[in-house]
Amino acid sequence: MTNFILTDRKTDYLLPPSLEDWLSEDHLARFVVEVVDQLDISTPTRQYAGRGSKAYHPATLLAILVYDYATGVFSSRKLERATYDSVAFRYISAGSHPDHDTLATFRRRFLGELEALFVQVLALAQEMKLLKLGTVCLDGTKMHANASRHSALSHGHIEKLEVQLKAEVQELLALAEKADQADVPDGVSLPEEIKRREDRLAVMADAKRKIATRAQERYEREKAEYDEKMTQRAVKEKDSGKKSNRKPPKPPEAGPKDSDQINLTDEESRIMPTAGGGFEQAYNAQAGVDAATMLVIATQVTQATNDKEQVEPMLAILAAQSQSLGEVTCLIADTGFCSEKNIRACEKAGLEPLIAVARDAHHPHWRERHSEPASLPDNASPTDKMRHRLKTKAGRALYALRKQTVEPVFGIIKSVMGFRQFSLRGLQKVRGEWQLVCLAWNVKRMAKLRPECG
Structure with missing residues (x-):
């Protein structure tokens, strides 16, 4: 037995x-x-x-x-x-x-319906007493697009290929007109070879038009920024009565650059630098994470390679959600989001900004961690006030929450949930898919928090 x-x-x-x-x-x-x-x-x-x-x-x-x-x-x-x-x-x-x-x-x-469902899940978390908004940590991560960077063409490379392909088409047309085609290799169909090159030329012409459109949009944006800087420079010179010693900003150049690229698989994705070095065809996925629960409160996907312009769009999302989810009181972000404009935008929205002005040293002197900074003058600028706040013990403790909230969320999404690349193509679809990913993360996190808070 x-x-x-x-x-x-x-x-x-x-x-x-x-x-x-x-x-x-x-x-x-x-x-x-x-x-x-x-x-x-x-x-x-x-x-x-x-x-x-x-x-x-x-x-x-x-x-x-x-x-x-x-x-x-x-x-x-x-x-x-x-x-x-x-x-x-x-x-x-x-x-x-x-x-x-x-x-x-x-x-x-139904990707378009996910925004409402995303907010409903957060409202459900509030009903379950798992979420109470206060401090939100903002960060971005590069997420691979459903396209290879090897499918991208630059404007300069397109122009070189056009010259080569047009020459090949003329050579093939000349061979096709000859009565004696003995020098044509066996198995070669001249009409098929000509059509293949003409199709490629049409694709490249379309790509050049799209690159030119992007270049014009970039020029108009950079021209507006340049004009604003020159106006501010003129006002300062008028107020001081002296000509500025600083080098004037360089005016933008119109037209596409040789390095301007477009991807033939997903033309709305961009080649972006990655954290580990190198470049990938990617999107910049943004997430605002509640510091107390690690629930994702707001999402966004952008084509920008950096995070400088992502604070105001995130503030708009948080403001739109405030009626159903409540008000956010503090926004924490790393130095990639730091600018005078972003700090003022946070204050205008009624949020306290804690955005790192510069990278901190890895091993500061022990006295720095146990001391308070000197008092600020009454006429301190918003940036000076925020820099002072970050040097206080309370400010350092609050800013330290960023590393234990939004960064672990990205790490779990990529390494545990296994989401490292979008399945869909195009900016709008990718935004919907990122919201689906963060909705799934929120449900997964709520399942973990429920017994702890029950």
Whole structure:
């Protein structure tokens, strides 16, 4: 007689198995279903025409998407397979099996509805007493686009290729006009070769037009900034009665530069420097994270390679959400967000800015960490006031929250949830997908916070 547990796969169940018995009570899949069931999804539900065969309910498809992003399954084909193979997905789909086309179409079709659902999830967190807004930490991270940087063409390279391809087309046309084509290699179709090059020339001409449009937009933006700087310079010289000794700003140049690029796969993505060195085809994903709970409060995706201009858009999002979520009192960000304009924008919005003015030394003297700065004069500028606040013990302790909130959120999203590259293309779709990622993170985080706060 052996002392083993008997494995019997042949005997049928006396009663049908229940979905409720498949997962533990505290399983994330159960919590996802509970959250989605409490959301108002009447808007996407009304968009179904009701014709043809019955459709899967939007609540079921949304729950599948939220759980898949929370657990690192992003492919619609893998999702379809998971509804057969995974106990958690079988529980969420209640034994149904939406195919990959249904899941992919639902994701693309209803990305625009995620903004309202994102806020609803945060409102639900408040009802559960998991969220009380106060201090928000802002940061950005480069997220790979669904395109290779090797699919990008620069304006200078396009012009060189155009010369080469036009010469090849003329050579092939000349060969095609000859009665004797003995010097044409075997298997070469001249019409196909000519058409292939003409198609490439058309694509490159279109790319050049788009690069020129971007260059004109950049010139108009830089010209407005240049004119503002020159106006401020003239006002200062008039007030002081002296000519400024500083070098005047360089006027912008019109037209595209040789280095201006466009990606043929996702033209709205940009080549950006990455933290580990080098460059990648990417988007700049922004997140405002609540310091107390690590819940993402606001999201944004931009094509800008740096974070200098991202404070005001984030303030606008926080202001729009204030009626349903409450007011934010303090905004913390690193030196990449620092500018006089951003500091004034925070004060105008009624937030206390704590934006690092410069990088701190890694090993400051111990007296600096245990001393308070000298008092400020009454006429100190907003930047001086903020710099003084960052040198106080309370300011240093508050700013230290940034490293333990927003940076870990990005790390978990990339390394634990496995989201390192967008699946969709185009700025608007990418913004919707990033909001879906952060919504999934919030649900995952709420499931963790619930027992702690219960």
